[in-house]
Amino acid sequence: MGIKDTAAEWRVNATATPFVGNKTSVRTDEVVMPDGTVVKRDYQVHPGSVAVLALDEEGRVLVLSQYRHPVRQKLWEIPAGLLDVPGENPLHAAQRELYEEAHVKAEDWRVLTDVYTTPGGCDEAVRIFLARGISEAEGERFEVEHEELDMELDRVPLQELVRGVLAGELHNNCLVVGVLSLAAALAGEGVDALRPADAEWPARPFAA
Structure with missing residues (x-):
């Protein structure tokens, strides 16, 4: 028998929202x-967010380095971004982020894994996709701004990223989870056994 997370909701006597930001807010609940x-x-x-582990034909992963102010570091990451519209199809959002951040498109998409980033203090849910059959996107590059102006792009062999994760040299949540999940999939039943790109996602329900 396996184990799996299950839905549960304890009673909330009162709730307040003491801070509302541009994309996120802070909520205070009185929980019984x-x-x-x-x-x-x-x-x-x-x-909610999506992330893309884009794998090329040589077994290299597309990664980018971006400054993250809260931790005061430039982190190597995989392309990722917010679900900008409630109910947005996560595959469409992932395809958009891959285009905007790397100017790349992909022919084959699978769900690699779904995670809650910090469930003790945030309700963010992230769906990480595996994208294969990647190639340069058509048209002009997306015009970046802010932290993305200083972004670096690279393609790194999967096993080199696994080594960096286990050595404590790479720390971005989506990169760590995505890289180790792909390594586990390749060592197990293979990527063809992964869920389809349109698999249901109870944490962030979406329209087809």
């Missing part, structure tokens, strides 16, 4: 514990 105690829980409310 199993013993009847009522405690306050503060957490970030997030629209």
